[in-house]
Amino acid sequence: MNSAVDVAEKWDIDAIRAQFPTLNREVHGQPLIYLDTAASAQRPLAVIDAITDFYRNHNANVHRGVHSLSQEATELWENARTTMRDFIGASSCKEIIFTRGMTEGVNLVAQSFIRPRVGPGDKILITAMEHHSNIVPWQLVCEQTGAELVVAPVNQRGEVDLDGFSQMLDERVKILAMMHVSNALGTINPVAEMTRMAKAAGIPVLIDGAQASPHIQVDVQAIGCDFYCVSGHKMYGPTGIGVLYGREQLLEAMPPYHGGGEMIRTVSFEKSTWNDLPSKFEAGTPNIAGGIGLGAAATFIQQIGVENISRHEADLLSYGTQRSLEIDGLNIIGTAADKTGVMSFTIERVHPHDIGTIINHAGVAIRTGHHCAMPILKQFGVAGTARASLGMYNTRQELDVLVEAIVKACKMLR
Amino acid sequence: MNSAVDVAEKWDIDAIRAQFPTLNREVHGQPLIYLDTAASAQRPLAVIDAITDFYRNHNANVHRGVHSLSQEATELWENARTTMRDFIGASSCKEIIFTRGMTEGVNLVAQSFIRPRVGPGDKILITAMEHHSNIVPWQLVCEQTGAELVVAPVNQRGEVDLDGFSQMLDERVKILAMMHVSNALGTINPVAEMTRMAKAAGIPVLIDGAQASPHIQVDVQAIGCDFYCVSGHKMYGPTGIGVLYGREQLLEAMPPYHGGGEMIRTVSFEKSTWNDLPSKFEAGTPNIAGGIGLGAAATFIQQIGVENISRHEADLLSYGTQRSLEIDGLNIIGTAADKTGVMSFTIERVHPHDIGTIINHAGVAIRTGHHCAMPILKQFGVAGTARASLGMYNTRQELDVLVEAIVKACKMLR
Amino acid sequence: MHLDDLYKQAVLAHNREPQNYYPMENASHVALGNNALCGDEIRIFLDIDSNNLINRASFQGEACAIATAAASIMTDWLAGQQTDDAQAAALAFEQMLRGGEVNTALLGENALLEAVKHFPDRVPSAQLCWSAMCAAIDGVAEISTEKPA
Amino acid sequence: MHLDDLYKQAVLAHNREPQNYYPMENASHVALGNNALCGDEIRIFLDIDSNNLINRASFQGEACAIATAAASIMTDWLAGQQTDDAQAAALAFEQMLRGGEVNTALLGENALLEAVKHFPDRVPSAQLCWSAMCAAIDGVAEISTEKPA
Numbered sequence A, B: 001m002n003s004a005v006d007v008a009e010k011w012d013i014d015a016i017r018a019q020f021p022t023l024n025r026e027v028h029g030q031p032l033i034y035l036d037t038a039a040s041a042q043r044p045l046a047v048i049d050a051i052t053d054f055y056r057n058h059n060a061n062v063h064r065g066v067h068s069l070s071q072e073a074t075e076l077w078e079n080a081r082t083t084m085r086d087f088i089g090a091s092s093c094k095e096i097i098f099t100r101g102m103t104e105g106v107n108l109v110a111q112s113f114i115r116p117r118v119g120p121g122d123k124i125l126i127t128a129m130e131h132h133s134n135i136v137p138w139q140l141v142c143e144q145t146g147a148e149l150v151v152a153p154v155n156q157r158g159e160v161d162l163d164g165f166s167q168m169l170d171e172r173v174k175i176l177a178m179m180h181v182s183n184a185l186g187t188i189n190p191v192a193e194m195t196r197m198a199k200a201a202g203i204p205v206l207i208d209g210a211q212a213s214p215h216i217q218v219d220v221q222a223i224g225c226d227f228y229c230v231s232g233h234k235m236y237g238p239t240g241i242g243v244l245y246g247r248e249q250l251l252e253a254m255p256p257y258h259g260g261g262e263m264i265r266t267v268s269f270e271k272s273t274w275n276d277l278p279s280k281f282e283a284g285t286p287n288i289a290g291g292i293g294l295g296a297a298a299t300f301i302q303q304i305g306v307e308n309i310s311r312h313e314a315d316l317l318s319y320g321t322q323r324s325l326e327i328d329g330l331n332i333i334g335t336a337a338d339k340t341g342v343m344s345f346t347i348e349r350v351h352p353h354d355i356g357t358i359i360n361h362a363g364v365a366i367r368t369g370h371h372c373a374m375p376i377l378k379q380f381g382v383a384g385t386a387r388a389s390l391g392m393y394n395t396r397q398e399l400d401v402l403v404e405a406i407v408k409a410c411k412m413l414r
Numbered sequence C, D: 001m002h003l004d005d006l007y008k009q010a011v012l013a014h015n016r017e018p019q020n021y022y023p024m025e026n027a028s029h030v031a032l033g034n035n036a037l038c039g040d041e042i043r044i045f046l047d048i049d050s051n052n053l054i055n056r057a058s059f060q061g062e063a064c065a066i067a068t069a070a071a072s073i074m075t076d077w078l079a080g081q082q083t084d085d086a087q088a089a090a091l092a093f094e095q096m097l098r099g100g101e102v103n104t105a106l107l108g109e110n111a112l113l114e115a116v117k118h119f120p121d122r123v124p125s126a127q128l129c130w131s132a133m134c135a136a137i138d139g140v141a142e143i144s145t146e147k148p149a
């Protein structure tokens, strides 16, 4: 992968695109233009090869084996953990819990950390722009415990209203759970500042980093948060894998989440004892190939350079935004000052779903609908949007095709 | 895969072995002899190719997409569900919940089905031979609710004592959770009969099928159980995926387990509503590649024919058992009348761990230790065993090498 | 499958100028159909007399072109139908979208939407008004159609 | 790495006929080390006087050849050591197994186990008696060593 480093230095987009086999696909006879990275990114060869290499050459269960394959598998798996530790800036591998994805991370914290700690009168604070995965797990806990879900306001650009937010920070708030980057709007929240405010009020902080880790630098220690969740498939890695970062001290104090193999030290019918971190939270056989693939994805991003990716996507965002405003009746939802490459929009007299279907026939893949963020769309007065979301492999030319295709679709429908 | 059908008809072991790339590995200069299938099976090309085909050609998120890739991904994913429905004999795809593995299936049922239904005075019934994954989740529920874990006795051959078992079936028992096949002993439990006895007493039944699905026919309707869990990686499929079968009526009545995307119908801060089965229990982006790979594994097993696999492994078991008894001081742990291909043993004056290390240098991969089944090993008076476990790809010659290698190890150590 | 088969001129015309697009006062039967996944929401109003004859049908809501056109065509067609013929047509319509054999004579102009069967993610859109209509007849206030067939 | 480096003749001899294998009556310090993962369990007995001198050391338990030989060698070596030298040796032993630079002179015959560092899954076995010894000195009754280095 020395080549990836070279690529990054001169931002050789063709070389980057060559790493992603799916980009060779045709759709309805047109070259695929993939603008749905926020739903799931494409996978580079480095990731696919890491998975197949594991299955073909080192396949075995981890941790429990005396034979060579099992030792090799364990080493690959634990190396992936080390890679993820460095990728998000954690201080120890004990703080890196492999999960199925971002959703499982939040559910784990909701059940294992918060559920035993809250009751009637206590509050769980989120923001109005959260993804369902950072709303519903808290609603379930509220139902189970009598705690109350409270919601920090978001302004009409799609930014958290920091005044409103700060007024909600009181001693009854037992956790602040917020997204780093919005999948529906693109907003980059000032998580370090908001974390500082919350911690000053003694409130633990969980951050949904699903849309941050593929696009901007993540450093959990600089942010100062207690928990941080990412999803593999959003950051060019495999499906079925993610990471929950948790501060060691908090994880130590939490009861286990799942029971099973590997998370125990001893089991007897009378009493079982728990293993050390991170094993305590990794019951059963983990997604070994997934973890190894995620490590490969993180390494790939590091080699390209996340700051290079951010810069490239920022350029595309400003180009794409400007071009899309040429479209008659187009209205952008989410105009925060600080944004990642997400263009969410509605068009007068044209339904997003029809746009999506029609431009799919020009090879352009976008997402339409509520993007698992119904409440914030409702605040914007819409039930759904069309969303083009960017990845490191996209180009200005692709955005030109997008705009042309939308214009044609509008003509057809109006 | 027509070739697989041919292979099965005349049981062409070379053709079967050729499907498993890892079997070409050498370990310490010797050809790998993989006798650790009970920990994790090797993966056939059909599975590896299904995964890479998804990542290379159809990669996208499922369910929520208007574009072609997303529709293709959804179709592959839902086809895998249909395959798994047929593989275990469920009556509807609504009853097939994709999980991370067997362990998550039990935890889901423990938390979502049992936790709200039990309290002090209630009992959860398991057997003395369970895997930690079917012990610890229930211990956590007992701790949370005050219910009591009770344990059906197992005799000295490693079979459930049916008299003792039947005496434990009373109205305070709120679930029977037992394994179909023991990973530590090889015992095949009479699950249909035991389920009948439990159901006659009004007790719901969960079965841990992790070690059954790769080796013997599974038919949840013939068994009559309410829940059945399998793990992908045990049945020649990917890591990080499994299936929880649940009877529709029970799943309908259960509250959701995880909150997140896809499991909801509508979300508002005041109230969210749940999606239909099976989505209600599949929060967040699932392990799409894993599910597709699992479908490929099930198809592969069906094409070879599970009854052919059973027959082959039964032949190997009787050959291997007989040959291993030639070893001085060898003692087999688990001598049930009805067994799958698991040979668990101890050898006088020789520790299993040393055996494992030494024969690994002859290329032979076995597992040593407690096999996540501490309690039953304790009943047999041992802290660990050496375990050779069989898969469809093993041969008599491999068992000859195993026996020779153990004999040499014993000579060295004694 | 061509896009023009899905978005036929006749279908597009119904979307541009939907027929029977108004909230019916004194409707005897009303139901809301929604598909949260794509944000479609259609309310169906029926005026059914004591002989189970549908005198008038109308609709209102926010929905995509396919859902809007389907509702426009359906409400046109419903006027003058017996409720059990309407229910039978709903079944036939669903079968048509699943790719089954159907007597399209039963369906009249509704058969214009047959090509939707080649666009599985759009099937719920086309079906939304029909589900809502059946719900209205059955006295169910709200119904969802989300899953592709 | 050769198997014979791990299972040296001298190591195997200690396994076949372990030294100091008995429960010490009136031991001043005792601790149990266990490694549930592979089923090893070793109890260490120490007789330490008021000057922190270890007069005698013994052990008992069920464990693999590596763990048994390590305990046999270690207990031999401990007799006559100061507790802080023993603790320093434990650190050096751990470093040796992690592949670090160590002054093996500090370790005496214990250095026989150096090759274990090439067998990461066996490191906890070799370390079991040392962890138990340190626990005993620190007054901790029980300790686990499970993870490969």
Ligand SMILES: Cc1ncc(COP(=O)(O)O)c(C=O)c1O
Residues within 6 Å of the ligand: A261, A284, A285, A286, B038, B039, B101, B102, B103, B104, B131, B133, B134, B179, B181, B182, B183, B208, B210, B211, B231, B233, B372
């Ligand atoms: C009998 C049995 N049950 C449950 C499990 C747990 O399965 P998993 O680790 O895949 O969740 C295993 C395997 O470790 C097993 O052998």
Ligand SMILES: Cc1ncc(COP(=O)(O)O)c(C=O)c1O
Residues within 6 Å of the ligand: A038, A039, A101, A102, A103, A104, A131, A133, A134, A179, A181, A182, A183, A208, A210, A211, A231, A233, A372, B261, B283, B284, B285, B286
């Ligand atoms: C902001 C955000 N949070 C959470 C999630 C959920 O992630 P996953 O579905 O991988 O668990 C997503 C993606 O769907 C997301 O965009």
